[in-house]
Every structure is written in structure tokens, then in C-alpha cells.
Amino acid sequence: MKRILSKYKYILIITGMVACIIMVSALSNIGSAAFKNIDNKIGSDALPNVDDYLRTKFEKLGLVPVPVENQMSEEKVELGKMLFFDKRLSGNNEVSCITCHAVDKAFTDGRATAVGVKGREGQRNTPTVLNSAYYEKLFWDGRATSLEEQALGPITNPVEMDQDLDELVKELKDVPEYRRLFANAFHDEISTKHIADALASFERTLIVKDTPFDNYIQGDNKALTTQEKLGMEIFAGKGNCMTCHAGANFSDNDFDNIGINNRDFGRFYVTDQEEDKGxxxxxxxxxxxxxxxxxHDGSMKTLEEVVKHYNEGKHVDQFTSEDFNPLNLSDKEQAALVAFLKSLSGKPIKIEEPKIP
Ligand code: HEC
Ligand code: HEC
Structure with missing residues (x-):
């Protein structure tokens, strides 16, 4: 009897699974049917709910996550901003965070790879600090897990700021205004921990979510052009971009080799796992x-070049991701994808340079 029951159990499970598969494929057919010749139909009355359909594929950027141990306050943010601009943070007092994360370049440096104190050249491209508050892992290889942890990295890095942390604390303690600002923000003395906390708090205010894309997601159908909407559908659909650029911040916080082989092994240096090479x-x-x-190496100058790279999907070694493959997009589709990527940019953020004490 028991055996008969367990046999039925399997039949039931299998029937259930088949039903699920049929339902899922029926649903995705509705989706793809809606998108046949989408570029002719978007914006016309023929498919009034295309916009609603596109929106279901994307998430809105929510509030910035803030760790309990480092709650935000105006005092911390002001102090962090000052530190971000202050060259005292480097060993020779010539380099600040702003040197590489420049306001007028959306907090990057416009170079392929960074240049730090005494013209020393780094190996990697400077990423923007904008929206980095949403990452679970920081740096191209994810070696830091919070902005607090990240902040001390560049200060001590010999190629970037080359500063001794005890020396920095001493230098800041010599400035009465800094003693006052740290006391206000932390009710405590100046320490490396508080320097990191203040920098992280400031970075959590560097958020971009006022872009044509974000406005579209919020319900403004006219915020994107027909071409951008086509690019959006390719991004979520046959471009396969969302496998990795997932979620509201377009990052799944995971690591992949997408065929840029320049002997920088990336995540491998952190995990020591073969499959993480590159x-x-x-x-x-x-x-x-x-x-x-x-x-990560600043090797691509334009978004057209980036999209071409994905379209070709060339595997350079055995570590290249299985999710990175030729896409066979037409020229028109590639141009639409580029247009969509550009719709993720808003007006450049402007912040006033603070007066360094
Ligand atoms: C010499 C140039 C340079 C300076 C100075 C510099 N950075 Fe960076 N920054 C970089 C580079 C290059 C990376 C990427 C390094 C890597 O991934 O290995 C980076 C990464 C970051 C990230 C991680 C972003 C991400 O996408 O994960 C943050 C946040 C950041 N820097 C903040 C700062 C702060 C705060 C300071 C000042 C204390 C600073 N940087 C100083 C070049 C610089
Ligand atoms: C397998 C995961 C994966 C897929 C699929 C993927 N990406 Fe990426 N993307 C990455 C990774 C990882 C990087 C950084 C790679 C590096 O620097 O070596 C990246 C980098 C980029 C960059 C450069 C960003 C910058 O700031 O330097 C753009 C733009 C981009 N991807 C767009 C796309 C588009 C468009 C698609 C779809 C056609 C796509 N990606 C598909 C993982 C992926």
C-alpha cells in the first residue's frame, strides 16, 4: 500500500511539474507575441499596454541601504564630503578622492586606468562612486563588502594615496576644525574608523535616480523614445543583459568573465578559485x-564598442561565462540598445566644493 501511495505521489509531482511548464511557456508566449514588431507598435494605439508590460521587467531604485552601525546624520555627511575633497588623505598631500572620482566626470577620471600619488599608474579603471551605496560588494573584484571597509583601501594603497593611517589621524588631529567636526559627528575623537564612517555616509548621498529610464519606470510613458524602448526590450529579452545586470541597480553583485582577457585575474585574487579567473x-x-x-581595464571607449563586444560574444578562454554568447543583433537593434543604455544617464550631479580647514 505504502509503495502504491508513493508511486502516486511521483505521478502527482510529475503532472504538477508539466502543468507548471505549460503555464510558464504560455505566459512567456503572451510576452513575446506582444513584442513582435515592437518597434512599429510602441507608442501606437495598437498595443496600449506595451509600456506597462516593459515596466514589469524592471525594478524601481529604492531607498539607500544604511548599516545600523553607521546611521546617517548631516554632520557625518558634511564631514565625509570634506574628507573626500581633502588632499591630506594622501601620503604626499597631493591626491584626494576627488582626484580620481571627479565631480564633472560623474565621479570618475576619464582615464583607462587610474593614476595616483607621484604619477603612479594603477591597473584598473576608476568606477563611479554614484549609486555604489547599492552594491553588496565593492571594487571590480568585490573584495570589500561595505563602503566603510572600502574607504580605507585607496588611502593606504601605495599606488593611489599611499598614506599611513596613524599618520593621517595625527595630521587631522592637528586641525582644530576637524577635531570639532569629528566631535560633532561622532561624539568621539578622530579615528580611522570614524574617517571611514564619514566617507561612507557622504557616499550614500551620491545617488542618481532621475534619469529618463527612471522617469519611465515611475509611469511617464513619454520619458523614453521608441528607439530607447526597443533597446529596453532587447536588454531584458534577447540581449540577455539582465542575467547579470539585474535588479534596480543593474548589478547582481556577482562575478563573471565576459571575455576581456588582459591577465588581470580579478575575482580569482580574492577567492583563489580557478573558475573565477578573469x-x-x-x-x-x-x-x-x-x-x-x-x-575594469578601461579598454572600451564607447558604448557602441561595448554593445559590439556583447554582440560578437567571443570566448577568450575556458573561464568565459556561459551567459556570454553571440547575440546576432541587427545594426538597428544594436543602436537601440546603445540608446537605451544612454537613457540610464540623467543630468550630471553637481556638488559644491567644500572649504577645507
Ligand atoms: C588614484 C585614483 C583613486 C583615488 C585617489 C581614489 N580612488 Fe576610489 N577607486 C579607484 C579605482 C581604480 C577603483 C577600482 C579599484 C579596483 O576595483 O580594484 C576605485 C574604487 C572605488 C570604489 C568602489 C566602487 C565600485 O564600483 O565598487 C569606491 C566607493 C571608491 N573608490 C571611493 C573612493 C574614496 C572614498 C576615495 C578617497 C578616500 C577614493 N576612492 C580614492 C581610484 C581611486
Ligand atoms: C555574464 C554576465 C553579463 C552579461 C550577460 C552582460 N554583462 Fe555587462 N558586464 C558584466 C561584467 C562582469 C562587466 C565588467 C567586465 C569587466 O570589466 O571585465 C560588465 C560590463 C558592462 C558595461 C561597462 C560598464 C562600465 O561602467 O564599465 C556595460 C555598458 C555593460 N556591461 C552592458 C551590458 C549589456 C548592454 C548587456 C547585454 C547585451 C550586458 N552588459 C550583458 C556582466 C555581464
């Missing part, structure tokens, strides 16, 4: 219009 964290995609060149 893998980097999927970067967020807002403000790309201002953050060229692209990729």
Missing part, C-alpha cells in the same frame, strides 16, 4: 554617458 563584478549602469572608458 571574473569581475557586474557594474551598475547609470551615468554611463559620463563615465567612459568602460570595463
Amino acid at each position: 571574473a569581475f563584478r557586474s557594474p551598475q549602469l547609470r551615468e554611463l554617458t559620463y563615465t567612459a572608458p568602460y570595463m
Whole structure:
């Protein structure tokens, strides 16, 4: 009897699974049917709910996550901003965070790879700090798990700011205004921990979510052009971009090798796992219009070049991701994808340079 029951159990499970598969494929057919010749129909009355359908595929950017141990306050943000601009943070007092994360370049430096103190050249491209508050892992290889942890990295990095942390604390303690500002923000003395906390708090205010794309997601159908909407559908559909550029911040916080082989092993240095060779964290995609060149080594100058790279989908070694394959997009589709990527950029953020004490 028991055995008969368990046999039925399997039949039931299998029937259930088949039913699920039929339902899922029926639903996705509705989707793809709606998108046949989408570029002719978007915006026309023939398919009034295309916009609603597109919106279901994307998420709105929510509030910035803030760790309990480092709650936000105006005092911390003001102090963090000052530190971000202050060259005292580098060993020779010539380089500040702003040197590489410049306001007028959407917090990047416009170079392929960064240049730090005494003209020392780094290996990697400077990513924007904008929206980095949404990442679960920081740096191209994800070696830091919070902005607090990240902040001390560039200060001590010999190629970037080359500063001794005890020396920095001493230098700041010599400035009465800094003693006052740290006391106001933390009710405590100056310490490396508080320097990191203040920098992180400031970075959590550097958020971009006023882009044509975001306005569209909020319900403004006219915020995107027909071409951008076509690009949006390709991004979510046959372009396969959302496999990795997932969620509201366009990053799944995971690591992949997408065929840029330049002997920087990326994530491998952190995990020591063979399969992580050449893998980097999927970067967020807002403000790309201002953050060229692209990729961890700054090897691509334009978004057209980036899209061409994905369209070709060439595997350079055995570690290249299975989710990275030739796309066979037409020229028109590639141009639409580029247009969509550009719609993720808003007006450049402007912040006033603070007066350094
Ligand atoms: C010499 C140029 C340079 C300076 C100075 C510099 N950075 Fe960076 N920054 C970089 C580079 C290059 C990376 C990427 C490094 C990597 O991934 O290995 C980076 C990464 C970051 C990230 C991570 C972004 C992401 O996408 O994960 C943040 C946040 C950041 N920097 C903040 C700062 C702060 C705060 C300071 C000042 C204390 C600073 N940077 C100083 C070049 C610089
Ligand atoms: C397999 C995961 C994966 C897929 C699929 C994927 N990406 Fe990426 N993307 C990445 C990773 C990882 C990087 C960084 C790679 C590097 O620097 O070596 C990246 C980088 C980028 C960049 C450069 C961003 C910058 O700031 O430098 C753009 C733009 C981009 N991807 C757009 C797309 C588009 C458009 C698609 C779809 C056609 C797509 N990606 C599909 C993982 C992916």
C-alpha cells in the first residue's frame, strides 16, 4: 500500500511539474507575441499596454541601504564630503578622492586606468562612486563588502594615496576644525574608523535616480523614445543583459568573465578559485554617458564598442561565462540598445566644493 501511495505521489509531482511548464511557456508566449514588431507598435494605439508590460521587467531604485552601525546624520555627511575633497588623505598631500572620482566626470577620471600619488599608474579603471551605496560588494573584484571597509583601501594603497593611517589621524588631529567636526559627528575623537564612517555616509548621498529610464519606470510613458524602448526590450529579452545586470541597480553583485582577457585575474585574487579567473563584478549602469572608458581595464571607449563586444560574444578562454554568447543583433537593434543604455544617464550631479580647514 505504502509503495502504491508513493508511486502516486511521483505521478502527482510529475503532472504538477508539466502543468507548471505549460503555464510558464504560455505566459512567456503572451510576452513575446506582444513584442513582435515592437518597434512599429510602441507608442501606437495598437498595443496600449506595451509600456506597462516593459515596466514589469524592471525594478524601481529604492531607498539607500544604511548599516545600523553607521546611521546617517548631516554632520557625518558634511564631514565625509570634506574628507573626500581633502588632499591630506594622501601620503604626499597631493591626491584626494576627488582626484580620481571627479565631480564633472560623474565621479570618475576619464582615464583607462587610474593614476595616483607621484604619477603612479594603477591597473584598473576608476568606477563611479554614484549609486555604489547599492552594491553588496565593492571594487571590480568585490573584495570589500561595505563602503566603510572600502574607504580605507585607496588611502593606504601605495599606488593611489599611499598614506599611513596613524599618520593621517595625527595630521587631522592637528586641525582644530576637524577635531570639532569629528566631535560633532561622532561624539568621539578622530579615528580611522570614524574617517571611514564619514566617507561612507557622504557616499550614500551620491545617488542618481532621475534619469529618463527612471522617469519611465515611475509611469511617464513619454520619458523614453521608441528607439530607447526597443533597446529596453532587447536588454531584458534577447540581449540577455539582465542575467547579470539585474535588479534596480543593474548589478547582481556577482562575478563573471565576459571575455576581456588582459591577465588581470580579478575575482580569482580574492577567492583563489580557478573558475573565477578573469571574473569581475557586474557594474551598475547609470551615468554611463559620463563615465567612459568602460570595463575594469578601461579598454572600451564607447558604448557602441561595448554593445559590439556583447554582440560578437567571443570566448577568450575556458573561464568565459556561459551567459556570454553571440547575440546576432541587427545594426538597428544594436543602436537601440546603445540608446537605451544612454537613457540610464540623467543630468550630471553637481556638488559644491567644500572649504577645507
Ligand atoms: C588614484 C585614483 C583613486 C583615488 C585617489 C581614489 N580612488 Fe576610489 N577607486 C579607484 C579605482 C581604480 C577603483 C577600482 C579599484 C579596483 O576595483 O580594484 C576605485 C574604487 C572605488 C570604489 C568602489 C566602487 C565600485 O564600483 O565598487 C569606491 C566607493 C571608491 N573608490 C571611493 C573612493 C574614496 C572614498 C576615495 C578617497 C578616500 C577614493 N576612492 C580614492 C581610484 C581611486
Ligand atoms: C555574464 C554576465 C553579463 C552579461 C550577460 C552582460 N554583462 Fe555587462 N558586464 C558584466 C561584467 C562582469 C562587466 C565588467 C567586465 C569587466 O570589466 O571585465 C560588465 C560590463 C558592462 C558595461 C561597462 C560598464 C562600465 O561602467 O564599465 C556595460 C555598458 C555593460 N556591461 C552592458 C551590458 C549589456 C548592454 C548587456 C547585454 C547585451 C550586458 N552588459 C550583458 C556582466 C555581464
